[in-house]
Amino acid sequence: MTSKRNAWTAAGLGLLTAAGLVLTAPGASADGGPTARELLDKCDNGTDSCVFHPAGPPEEHTGAGHQVGEAAFNCTGDLQRSTVNWSDTTGESNSFGVSLSAEYGFSEVFKVSIETSYQHTWESSHTEGQATNVDVRPGEKGWVERAPKMQKVHGTYEMHFPDKFYDHYIWYQDFDADGPVPGSTGDITQHTAPMTDQEKSEHCG
Template structure:
């Protein structure tokens, strides 16, 4: 991450205070640039301007498939239909490693930018609950997996400071976030397989 910030430092230096070149003092300050988190914590907390500029529209993807609810074991001699009740929450992740649901200045700027550019809100988390039927054959176990629809947004924050911050009036900070796609149904899949001998002993003994 520091490498990406250093690249932003070099670019920011070109527009710092309208100067054509850095002074030796500024060049020395660049030897230890602030982290992305340190910069973003200054968003609306010491900046004249803090704006998020998306690189393009959100990119859709599917989250990782994972089991939801309990497994259903059929210890009878007949086909059994089991109803698995489950509730599952999908969260978001980002390149800073903090939740955008928190009250950070950059979090609010990010959400407003997404709503302005794409006419929908950003969800930091989404919870889905359901009851899913599974037909389980004798001596088998069944379970349900879920894949949530996700969206990823990349871009950069443009930050203007009234006084030089680590030697610069203007900083460009790269940022990426992935979260649940609003109002998008997830994919639920039913699975079955033969029980192991250990599972038979544990659940059918």
């Protein structure tokens, strides 16, 4: 059955039904099958077994950079060193945009699946904070940006039901997720630029 599933997946088919086996795609299927969320919500919550099969190791990458903390404005005639205090929280996302909050039963199942499959810690949310110095020239503004370190995981959930679920005993659901790398501060950079006339009037008036 595994070889069949691999062949079907490689062929790029979103939904197949044969001998009680179904490989689903996001959203409701054409024949009225379950949505991805309905399937995931049944994982260890109505199944005999729900096993995650990873498609490869976690892939680390750098997330989008964004400003953290408040900007510092230098209205003096001298170079100023300003300390920007900031805190930034990075959350997870997944291929279906479903919430993996504490209220959603799949949250803990997913975390355990990832850590068991990869022997690798998974965090749904990670907060970093520090005080970063920025040297700001006269008439300029300074700010801090952070680009978090992220990890992507890919795989398929195999779910076996004791009774037919939407007319099938076995379902497969592809699942991708992206979350913060535990314990990583990310890339922290300092930036400066001339103040606009509006910023000068607002902060130096």
